[in-house]
Amino acid sequence: KNILGEWGGRPRVNLPPAELVDVITDLGAVIGPAHAFTPFRAIFRQNKYATLEQCYQDAVKKVKFLELGLSANTDLADKLDSLKNISFLSNSDAHSESPRSLGREFNKIKMEDPSFDELVLALERKNQRKIELNVGLNPKLGKYYNMFCNKCRRRVMFGKSEKTGNTLFNEYTISEEFIKIVSENPLNARKEYINNVSKGKIVCPACKEKINKNIKIKLGVSERIDVISTSDEPIHPNHRPPYINAV
Ligand SMILES: [Zn+2]
Ligand SMILES: [Zn+2]
Structure with missing residues (x-):
């Protein structure tokens, strides 16, 4: 809800995912799926995609990050082989009017200065820039952890x-x-x-x-992760930073 008490704030774009990625990256911006596993509107929700490739097709290499969301962490997401090369973000999903969600989840990022270019380098893990730490809620505290x-x-x-x-x-x-x-x-x-x-x-x-x-x-x-996972246990790639459960 917005500050007027109306539903809103979610822009809709009627483009195939690959085309949207092309438009965004042509403009020099970065894009990736957010709260990727939640049951509403997310990329990996029930009856939707099971891998990044299925969704973004040819444009998959231009997708720089995946945002985990409150109900997922690195141990859960690294059960999917298609995510081994992508950087994870654990962002606060603060698009409601309440400030209490600000900073609820966060990332520690190694960069030279707080600029857009440095952020992109960190997401791409280039020139020693990287995401050093993900901090998020314990997934079991997320609203949508169970059926x-x-x-x-x-x-x-x-x-x-x-x-x-x-x-x-x-x-x-x-x-x-x-x-x-x-x-x-x-x-x-x-x-x-x-x-x-x-x-x-x-x-x-x-x-x-x-x-x-x-x-x-x-x-x-x-x-949903049980259904689409490619391994029963997480397989963390070498670049994956530690994930701390904040609560
Ligand atoms: Zn959101
Ligand atoms: Zn019921």
């Missing part, structure tokens, strides 16, 4: 059940903030559930029960 219902905003968790043989996700408890699905093997159940959420097959049991509406569950950042 959630788009309407009631309850998050989906998994727990262990005493009963055996339940694979239908029909044993659960609903609280103010959570839908807790219990099963004999919560890890396997979660995997199967993520698979079904990816295909748009799971409706929110709370909304079904309380307002009799079929609202689809959406993948959170952690589950």
Whole structure:
């Protein structure tokens, strides 16, 4: 929201990503995806792209950075092979009217002086310029870390059940903030559930029960990364700086 209490502030550009990158770089500016994993409008969101190349195609080499967003960190993002050559930023996403988000996340950058040219060199890791440190929230504190219902905003968790043989996700408890699905093997159940959420097959049991509406569950950042990751553990390239969880 803006200071007048209206929704706004997000410019929209109707261009294919590669063309937008060309226009921006032709003008001498730099561009990269921000809060890259969040479920709304981000490059790697559910049903969108799985790699940088898919999105930017021929222009991918001109994309200088990726901004991680509140719900992701280096350990999560480095599970994607397509990100090994790109510099990560951890920026405060302060485009609301409240000043409390300023400086919530930040980067330590090695440069000669605080200029645009030096910043570009740092993003490109040239002439010893570089991002030296990323500082951000622990991703688990991000709003969209786990699967959630788009309407009631309850998050989906998994727990262990005493009963055996339940694979239908029909044993659960609903609280103010959570839908807790219990099963004999919560890890396997979660995997199967993520698979079904990816295909748009799971409706929110709370909304079904309380307002009799079929609202689809959406993948959170952690589950979306599980789906598109190329390795189970992070593989950090040599240039990757440390990431500090600020909280
Ligand atoms: Zn934003
Ligand atoms: Zn719901």
